[in-house]
Amino acid sequence: MKITIDIDCTPEEARHFLGLPDVKPMQDAMMQEIQDRMQASLLAMDPETMMKTWLPAGIQGMEQLQKMFWSQMAAAMGQDGRK
Incomplete structure (x- = not known):
């Protein structure tokens, strides 16, 4: 029920x-x-301090991501050239 x-x-x-x-x-x-x-x-906080506080990790992460993409692309192009 x-x-x-x-x-x-x-x-x-x-x-x-x-x-x-x-x-x-x-x-x-x-x-x-x-x-x-x-x-x-x-x-x-003044704007400069605020940007330094909030952005370094973001900018550093973007730079690391860009380096990873470039290294992957360079590795892929190097492998294609060897075949």
């Missing part, structure tokens, strides 16, 4: 019915704190 019950209610109504706390005010406060901290750290 299978019984299906459909309940049509909002998340707030379900939370209240189950006795769960409303954490929205806490989430709003935490998000505001995170936003304030991020803005303060971004304002403290």
Whole structure:
């Protein structure tokens, strides 16, 4: 036997019915704190420092990828020339 019950209610109504706390005010406060901290750290950094912090790994990774492609292409062309 299978019984299906459909309940049509909002998340707030379900939370209240189950006795769960409303954490929205806490989430709003935490998000505001995170936003304030991020803005303060971004304002403290000048653009040059920010670029040095964020890009070196990306640029280095792109250079390594490019070197790998060139070495693979050179190896493929060297093998074709030998045959």
